[in-house]
Amino acid sequence: MSKINIEGHSGLHRExxxxxxxxxxxxxxxxxxxxxxxxxxxxxxxxDGKFVVSGDYNKITIHNDxxxxxxxLIGADADASVGxxxxxxxxxxxxxxxxxxxxxxxxxxxxxxxxHYTHWEGSGMNTKVVMQTVASKIAMACVxxxxxxxxxxxxxxxxxxxxxxxxxxxxLYDGSNHGTSKYLxxxxxxxxxxxxxGHLITNNWFGSLGEYDAxxxxxxxxxxxxxxxxxxxxxxxxxxxxxxPVYTGGTxxxxxxxxxxxxFNQLAHGSSxxxxxxxxxxxxxxxxxxxNDGKSTSTKPINIGSGSDRSVIAGxxxxxTSSITDNSTNSSVGNNELGAL
Amino acid sequence: MSEGFNYFSHQSLTPNYISGTKGEYENISAVTTSAxxxxxxxxxxxxMFTGNMAQVDWSATNEVARKxxxxxTGVTISDLHYFNAEYTTLNLQSGxxxxxxxxxxxxxxxxxxxxxxxxxxxxxxxxSGNGTVSTTLGDEVSTKPYTFQGTGYETxxxxxxxxxxxxxxxxxxxxxxxxxxxxxxxxxCGKEGYDHMSHSYTNHxxxxxxxxxxxxxxxxxxxxxxIRNCTTKMINxxxxxxxxxxxxxxxxxxNGSYYYLSFLMADDSNHPMFMKIGGDKLMSRNCVIAGYTxxxxxxxxPGPSWQNAKSITSGFQFLEMESSVGSVNTNHDGxxxxxxxxxxxxxxxxxxxxxxxAAGDAVYIHSxxxxxxxxGLNIHSNNTSYGNVLDQPGDGTITGNESTT
Numbered sequence: 001m002s003k004i005n006i007e008g009h010s011g012l013h014r015e016x017x018x019x020x021x022x023x024x025x026x027x028x029x030x031x032x033x034x035x036x037x038x039x040x041x042x043x044x045x046x047x048d049g050k051f052v053v054s055g056d057y058n059k060i061t062i063h064n065d066x067x068x069x070x071x072x073l074i075g076a077d078a079d080a081s082v083g084x085x086x087x088x089x090x091x092x093x094x095x096x097x098x099x100x101x102x103x104x105x106x107x108x109x110x111x112x113x114x115x116h117y118t119h120w121e122g123s124g125m126n127t128k129v130v131m132q133t134v135a136s137k138i139a140m141a142c143v144x145x146x147x148x149x150x151x152x153x154x155x156x157x158x159x160x161x162x163x164x165x166x167x168x169x170x171x172l173y174d175g176s177n178h179g180t181s182k183y184l185x186x187x188x189x190x191x192x193x194x195x196x197x198g199h200l201i202t203n204n205w206f207g208s209l210g211e212y213d214a215x216x217x218x219x220x221x222x223x224x225x226x227x228x229x230x231x232x233x234x235x236x237x238x239x240x241x242x243x244x245p246v247y248t249g250g251t252x253x254x255x256x257x258x259x260x261x262x263x264f265n266q267l268a269h270g271s272s273x274x275x276x277x278x279x280x281x282x283x284x285x286x287x288x289x290x291x292n293d294g295k296s297t298s299t300k301p302i303n304i305g306s307g308s309d310r311s312v313i314a315g316x317x318x319x320x321t322s323s324i325t326d327n328s329t330n331s332s333v334g335n336n337e338l339g340a341l
Numbered sequence: 342m343s344e345g346f347n348y349f350s351h352q353s354l355t356p357n358y359i360s361g362t363k364g365e366y367e368n369i370s371a372v373t374t375s376a377x378x379x380x381x382x383x384x385x386x387x388x389m390f391t392g393n394m395a396q397v398d399w400s401a402t403n404e405v406a407r408k409x410x411x412x413x414t415g416v417t418i419s420d421l422h423y424f425n426a427e428y429t430t431l432n433l434q435s436g437x438x439x440x441x442x443x444x445x446x447x448x449x450x451x452x453x454x455x456x457x458x459x460x461x462x463x464x465x466x467x468x469s470g471n472g473t474v475s476t477t478l479g480d481e482v483s484t485k486p487y488t489f490q491g492t493g494y495e496t497x498x499x500x501x502x503x504x505x506x507x508x509x510x511x512x513x514x515x516x517x518x519x520x521x522x523x524x525x526x527x528x529x530c531g532k533e534g535y536d537h538m539s540h541s542y543t544n545h546x547x548x549x550x551x552x553x554x555x556x557x558x559x560x561x562x563x564x565x566x567x568i569r570n571c572t573t574k575m576i577n578x579x580x581x582x583x584x585x586x587x588x589x590x591x592x593x594x595x596n597g598s599y600y601y602l603s604f605l606m607a608d609d610s611n612h613p614m615f616m617k618i619g620g621d622k623l624m625s626r627n628c629v630i631a632g633y634t635x636x637x638x639x640x641x642x643p644g645p646s647w648q649n650a651k652s653i654t655s656g657f658q659f660l661e662m663e664s665s666v667g668s669v670n671t672n673h674d675g676x677x678x679x680x681x682x683x684x685x686x687x688x689x690x691x692x693x694x695x696x697x698x699a700a701g702d703a704v705y706i707h708s709x710x711x712x713x714x715x716x717g718l719n720i721h722s723n724n725t726s727y728g729n730v731l732d733q734p735g736d737g738t739i740t741g742n743e744s745t746t
Contacts, residue, residue, distance in 0.1 A: 024386050043386045043409035043430070063387055064409035064430035064452070092409060092430030092452040123452050124488035124567040126428070166490075166567075203569075203603060240603070240626050240655070264626060264655040264688065286655055286688035286716070315688050315716035315741065337714045337738035341651070341684045 008039070010049065029070075032058055041066055043092075053115075057085040064092030068110075071098045075115030078147050080159040083115030090123040090167075097130045100174065103137045107151035111142040116160050122167030125205055130170045133179035141169040144199060145188040145233060153188035158233060161198045168205040184243075189233030193257045193279060197233035206243040206252075207268075228252035234279065235259045243267045251276040255284070262287065269301060274318070277328075278305040284313045290341050291320035301338070304328040382408050382426075390416050404554075412437045424448045425554050427485060433459045442525060447555035449485030449563065455496045455571065462500055462524075464489055467531040468554075469561040484565050489528065491571035494606050499574035500524035526589030527573040531555075531562040532596045532619060562597035562619065569603040574610045590617040590646065591630075598622050606631055613675075616646040621682060623652035630659050633673045645679025645705045648687075654678060657690040659703075676701030686714040694722040701727065703744075708733035718742040 006015055008022030008030070016034040022041045029049025032039065035056045043063040052073045053060070075083030096110050111129045113120060131139040138151070145159030146152070169184040184206040189197050206228055228243050234257040243252050243265065251272045255262060258279040264286045267274045274289035289301040301318030304311060306327040313333045318324060319341035326333050369381050369390050381388060382405050391413045407428040414436035421442045424431075428450040433439065435457025443461065445451050447468040455461070466487040491498075503524050555561050575591050591607040591614075593600060598620030606629040607615050615630050616623075625648065633643060648654055661673050674697050678687055692703045703720050706713050711734050720743065722728020729744040 044407070063432075065407040065428060091432055091454050093407065093428045093450060123430075123454070124490065125484065125486035125565055126450055126452055126488060203601070240624065242601075242624065264624075264653055266622065266624060266651070266653060286653070286686060286714075288651060288653055288684065288686055290651055290684065315686070315714055315738070317684055317686055317712065317714045317738075319684070335714075335716055335738050335740050337712055339712060341712070 008041070013037075016055075032060075034058075053086050053088075054083045055086075056083065056115075058087075060086065060088045062088065062090045062094055066090075066094050068094075068096040069099060070102070071110050071112065072096055073112045073114070073148075074118045074120070075113065075159070077112075077114065077149055078154065080114055080116050080145060080154050080157055083118070085117040086115060087119040087121065089121045090127045092123050092126060094123060094127040095130065096128070097132070100132050100134045103134050103139070104148075105137060107138050107140065107143075107146070107148050108134075109140050109143045109146070109148060112146070112148060113142070113144045113162055113164070114146075114154065114159050117162065118159075119163045120167065121163070121165055122204075124166050125168045127167045128170065129167060130172060131182070132172050132174045133177060133182060134174060135177035136180055138180045138182065139171050140183045140186050141171055142167075142184070143186045143188065145197070146186055153191060153232065156190050156195070158189045158195055158197055160196070163200045163202075165200070165203045170207055183228070183230055185229045187229075187231045187233045187236060187257075189236075189257055193232045193234050196235035196259070197257070199233060199236040200239070201231075201236065202239045202241065204241045206241065228254075230254045230256070231260055232256045237261045237263075238265065239263045241265045255279055255282055258282070266290070269299070269320075272299060273303040273325075274301040276303045276305065277311060277313070278307045280307075280309045280311065282308060282311040282313075284311065285315045287316045289316065289318045297321075300325045302336075304331060304333065382410075387411070389413055412439070424451065427451070430454070432456065433461075435459060444556070445487065449487070452488045453490070455489070455491040457492055458495045458497070459491065460497050460499070463498065463527050463529055465529045465531070466563055466566055467556050467561055468563040486565035486567060487530075487563055488567045489571075490567070490569045493570050493604070494572045494608070496571040497574070498527045498571050500527075500576045503577040524576055526594050527575065527591055528568050528593045528595075529589055530566060530593070530595035530597060530600075532589075532594050532617065562595045564597045564620070565599045566595070566597065567601040567603075568593065568605065569601070570605070572606045572608045574608055575612050577611055588613050591615045592628065593618060596620060600624070602626065602628055604628065608632065613643050614646040616648070618647070618649060621650040621652065623648050623654075625652070625654040625657065627656040628658070630657075630661075630673075633661060643673045643675040643701075645676030645701065647679040647681040647707070648685055650682030650684055652680070652682065652685040654680075654685075654687045655689050657687075657692075659690065659692040659694070661694045661696060674698045674700050676705050677703045679705040679707060680710040680713050680715075681707040682709065683711045684713070685710060686716075687718065688714060689717045690719075692718065692720040692722070692728075694720070694728050697722050697724060697728050699727055702731040703728045704730040704742075706730065706732045706734060706737065706739060710734055711736050713737035713739070715739045716741045720744040722746060 006018050006020045008020050010028040013032050014034045017036045020037055020039045024042045024044040026046045031052040033055050037058045039060040041062045043065050045066045047068045050070045051068050098110050110131050129141045131141045145154050171182040252269045253275045255277045256279050259281045262284045267289045300321050302324040304326045308328040309330055311331040314335045316336045318338045322339040388410045404426045406426045409430045411432040414434045417438045418441050423444050425446045425448055429448050430452045433455040437459045439461045442463050444465045573591050591610040591612040592605050594617045596619030600623050602625045604627050608631045659677050694703050715730050725744045730742055732739040
């Protein structure tokens with residue numbers, strides 16, 4: 001009798017063109033090294049070791065109530081050509097995090113996407129990628145094209161053509177220390193932020209949801225610097241996301257890549273810029289940048305740095321101040337509605 | 342090499358096998374009683390329903406959280422389904438016919454995933470708020486949102502029957518409303534006064550018992566709801582819901598904030614408005630209104646679909662289509678897109694209104710909507726005086742729009 005399903009297990013999977021089912025249970029580290037598998041992770045499963053997908057073109061469906069307690073790596077730490085074309089789809093409550101007791105001193109990620117053509121598809125706000133702050137350490141909920149060994153980019157061969165959608169990303173205060181720097185999402189490109197990466201980042205939620213409450217600043221206020229979302233990778237689309245929380249110490253959306261298109265996002269901002277644009281040829285339009293930290297009345301919702309040439313910033317609603325900062329060259333900046341919300 | 346097992350053999354030999362066995366699903370061929378459903382849900386985890394179901398979790402007290410149910414191709418349901426457990430995930434395979442209401446009563450964190458051509462009449466996400474934010478890295482971190490996602494326009498959220506006839510007498514209401522005979526709305530999230538399930542009049546299922554969860558306390562709207570990728574349709578909006586003097590909307594009816602609508606299409610739908618929303622911070626993106634069809638003369642005059650403060654409507658395609666070729670006996674002449682709250686945006690939308698009149702404007706920025714942005718709109722209409730952007734407050738950025746006949 002032929003076998004139709006292969007039962008998933010901890011450790012290395014080298015199968016190809018198979019259907020692998022992980023029954024409900026607890027697992028240690030898992031690596032999917034084979035290609036072209038259909039993989040089902042049953043409801044109620046727990047992965048206490050790292051879940052690594054180093055094979056290519058696997059389709060992984062994650063059912064309800066599955067926890068990844070020691071992170072997920074799609075690809076390899078320093079090579080974007082490993083683990084390409086995988087599609088990970090969540091169906092319900094999914095939780096991806098790391099054990100703070102195992103943080104290194106450099107860079108700690110819950111979801112590390114390094115393989116080309118990765119399609120990460122959460123289930124909506126119930127797919128949560130969460131990191132917790134630890135004193136003197138760096139925590140990032142999600143990175144694309146970034147090495148864990150030293151936190152650097154993949155240099156001249158950056159990760160390209162990924163889709164990241166329908167997922168909630170958070171970095172939370174641990175109750176005693178805000179840690180060093182922290183990011184909800186860090187998208188690396190090449191060192192010059194010039195090589196087209198072609199990522200689509202859409203329909204995500206960044207930060208702990210819930211309206212900002214000045215009296216409850218422990219869970220939402222990360223005063224130690226860093227920021228929300230950093231996009232260094234060029235030719236990336238950041239569309240229809242909601243950056244909800246307050247990062248009072250940093251910029252919520254920092255755009256360093258060239259030719260980045262940023263459309264129709266709701267962006268909250270704190271004591272630094274809501275959006276800080278430094279790459280050339282950016283398009284930033286139709287965004288709502290709303291102020292929800294009363295610590296400063298002079299912080300601009302948008303800053304366009306001197307390094308940005310020929311960008312278009314139009315049709316945005318920016319809060320807090322009646323003007324934005326524009327030090328760029330040959331940019332088209334206009335038709336924005338600015339001022340206190 | 343791991344030891345495998347034969348999924349199909351497993352299924353055929355034990356069609357009603359319920360246990361925590363290893364495998365992809367625990368298969369249930371049919372459940373026809375509430376007790377059987379409850380037993381299945383309590384005993385299993387990945388549950389595959391393969392037959393007709395009378396009721397699922399029709400229980401006031403049973404709240405078994407975090408279950409994952411898959412309704413296999415061919416599943417039908419013959420009664421309203423009531424879910425009261427948090428983080429319930431419902432996966433509907435193509436070919437499922439769920440032509441009765443799916444009611445989630447304070448079942449926060451629930452997901453409905455409809456894959457392919459699934460037929461439904463409506464989904465009711467109810468509850469109050471749900472914005473609990475934890476400061477610890479626990480299992481309950483942040484909020485517990487609701488999510489519905491289809492796969493595209495092939496996923497249908499449509500009434501087969503008309504809206505229930507309005508009657509001011511509670512005693513004559515139909516407690517079965519919301520099925521194939523009586524329309525109920527499509528995505529209905531507890532807007533007080535429009536909620537047949539929960540309002541206080543008698544003869545409604547949930548008003549009889551206090552043992553149901555939030556639904557028994559009146560129409561309460563949850564926050565953080567994500568609805569995407571399907572076609573919606575309502576029939577005969579001239580008939581409004583009982584006791585409310587109102588009518589639900591084709592895309593969404595709610596009083597809550599933080600709603601995310603994406604890739605929805607109201608196709609050939611008859612509705613007074615396509616969104617009826619009480620809260621702020623809506624994100625409506627890439628939705629389509631493909632026709633408002635009402636050949637009868639007694640239709641409710643459609644009005645603008647208002648968004649409130651700090652909302653964004655983008656990529657909206659508003660098409661007023663003809664009910665038949667050459668006939669313009671179909672109209673949204675009472676208004677199209679509207680903004681009634683401060684600091685909102687309507688950007689990069691396309692509006693096509695061929696039978697408009699002075700009763701409404703294609704895009705309406707209400708006098709209460711200060712500091713709005715309406716930018717990059719392309720409006721094609723029969724008359725540019727009302728087929729245009731009406732800017733009542735005059736203090737926003739209403740520019741860069743094109744209006745032609």
